[in-house]
Amino acid sequence: MQSLSNRAKKLEAKPMTLAERAYLPAIFQGLSITMRHFFRAATKKQVTVRYPEEKRPFSPIFRGLHVLKRDEVGRERCTACGLCAVACPAEAITMVAGERKKGEEGLYREEKYAVSYEVNMLRCIFCGLCEEACPKAAVYLQPDKMAPPRFERDEFIYGKDRLVEPVDPNARSIRGIQLTPEQAQALSQKISQQPA
Ligand code: SF4
Numbered sequence: 001m002q003s004l005s006n007r008a009k010k011l012e013a014k015p016m017t018l019a020e021r022a023y024l025p026a027i028f029q030g031l032s033i034t035m036r037h038f039f040r041a042a043t044k045k046q047v048t049v050r051y052p053e054e055k056r057p058f059s060p061i062f063r064g065l066h067v068l069k070r071d072e073v074g075r076e077r078c079t080a081c082g083l084c085a086v087a088c089p090a091e092a093i094t095m096v097a098g099e100r101k102k103g104e105e106g107l108y109r110e111e112k113y114a115v116s117y118e119v120n121m122l123r124c125i126f127c128g129l130c131e132e133a134c135p136k137a138a139v140y141l142q143p144d145k146m147a148p149p150r151f152e153r154d155e156f157i158y159g160k161d162r163l164v165e166p167v168d169p170n171a172r173s174i175r176g177i178q179l180t181p182e183q184a185q186a187l188s189q190k191i192s193q194q195p196a
């Protein structure tokens with residue numbers, strides 16, 4: 001998708017220096033790091049964990065996977081204004097805006113919405129600037145979720161199917177604007193009345 005900010009630069013590959021072409025300094029540097037960790041692990045406590053069965057606890061200030069929030073009646077908050085994409089230093093966000101049609105008032109909060117919204121998790125540096133730039137409290141970085149390992153690069157491009165939070169109040173993200181107990185109850189009732 002075309003970048004919204006037009007800040008992307010094409011980089012030319014620099015020619016390698018003599019030391020880089022010889023490879024040996026880089027090989028010795030790599031071996032020294034490996035040996036340092038080897039002896040540290042042998043003499044002190046184990047430094048690795050058996051991921052994914054065992055997980056390290058997240059830091060209290062961890063910023064992980066994005067979530068696109070819904071409002072108190074389940075409508076998407078994002079209006080595809082593009083401010084998050086312009087604020088993003090890594091050019092990781094792209095979107096396509098669309099106009100809400102008659103009958104879609106229950107799906108989208110405002111007349112303009114994101115038909116498509118994508119975050120490239122391989123480009124993202126999880127700085128949180130998109131979250132700060134959003135005037136609609138629509139995008140947040142979650143403190144308890146990260147992009148799991150994948151084999152294909154394409155799988156790190158997260159679209160709306162993986163970014164928009166569920167309508168169900170019990171399955172919503174812990175980040176962003178929370179529902180009051182009354183709003184959560186009203187929404188649960190609305191969901192239970194919908195035909196299966
Ligand atoms: S967290 Fe930072 S790098 Fe990642 S999408 Fe948001 S603004 Fe861009």
Ligand code: SF4
Binds near residue numbers: 078134136139
């Ligand atoms: S997430 Fe927020 S800043 Fe980004 S396009 Fe949607 S409304 Fe605008």
